[in-house]
Amino acid sequence: MKILLVDDHAVVRMGLKVLLNAVPDMEVVGEASEGDEGIKMALDLLPSIVLMDLSMPHGKDGLSATSELKKQLPDTEILILTMHDDEEYLFRAIQAGASGCVLKSAPHQELIDAIKTVCSGNAYLHPAATRRLMDQYLGNLKQDQQDLFQLLSDREKEVLTLIAKGYANKDIGEKLVISVKTVETHKSNLMEKLQMKTRPELVAYALKKGLLGYGI
Structure with a gap:
C-alpha cells in the first residue's frame, strides 16, 4: 500500500x-x-x-x-x-x-x-x-413515514384500517357506504402516497402506525 x-x-x-x-x-x-x-x-x-x-x-x-x-x-x-x-x-x-x-x-x-x-x-x-449516521438515517426514515401518513385523507385512513383488519373491498364499501370502485380508487391512492405496491405492505404499515389499536 x-x-x-x-x-x-x-x-x-x-x-x-x-x-x-x-x-x-x-x-x-x-x-x-x-x-x-x-x-x-x-x-x-x-x-x-x-x-x-x-x-x-x-x-x-x-x-x-x-x-x-x-x-x-x-x-x-x-x-x-x-x-x-x-x-x-x-x-x-x-x-x-x-x-x-x-x-x-x-x-x-x-x-x-x-x-x-x-x-x-x-x-x-x-x-x-457510524452511530450518528445510523441515528440520523433512522430519524429521517421515521420522519418520512410520518410525513407520508399526513398525506392521507381521513377516508383513506379509514380504508387503510379496514384493509388491515382483513376486510375485502366489497365489505369495506358496505361499511363506508361507498362503491367498490371508490374503495379501489382509495386503495390505489393509498399505495401511491405510501409508495407501496401490495396489500401485505399496507397491512404491515397499518400495524406499525397503530391503526389496529396496537403497534409493532
Whole structure:
C-alpha cells in the first residue's frame, strides 16, 4: 500500500511516516503540506491511498483537494484525518469523494485498520460517526413515514384500517357506504402516497402506525 501524507504539520507527518512504515505492506511514498501540493504529488506518485488532513490553513483545504483529486485519480482512495468529531464534516468529506474518516485522536491501530479497510475497497467511519449516521438515517426514515401518513385523507385512513383488519373491498364499501370502485380508487391512492405496491405492505404499515389499536 503506497501512502501519500497531506498535512500542514511536519511533526504529524513525521509521526505518521514512522508509524506506517513499520507496518508490513505499507510505505509512505510522499508528503505534502497543503492540498495543491498533495494533488501534484499524487499525480506523480500514484499512491494507493492519500491520508488527507481536513483543515489546512494555507493553500487548498482537505475537502477541496479531495474533490479535485477524485476527479483526476478516481481509483485513488482518500482517507480524511480530522480533529472534528462532527457529522457535518463527515458528510462533506463523503460528498467530496473520501472513502472514510478517522479522528486524529484515534488509537494507532484504528488508523492502520482504517487504511487496510479503505485500500480493500470498503468505506471506513470511526465508531461514533457510524452511530450518528445510523441515528440520523433512522430519524429521517421515521420522519418520512410520518410525513407520508399526513398525506392521507381521513377516508383513506379509514380504508387503510379496514384493509388491515382483513376486510375485502366489497365489505369495506358496505361499511363506508361507498362503491367498490371508490374503495379501489382509495386503495390505489393509498399505495401511491405510501409508495407501496401490495396489500401485505399496507397491512404491515397499518400495524406499525397503530391503526389496529396496537403497534409493532
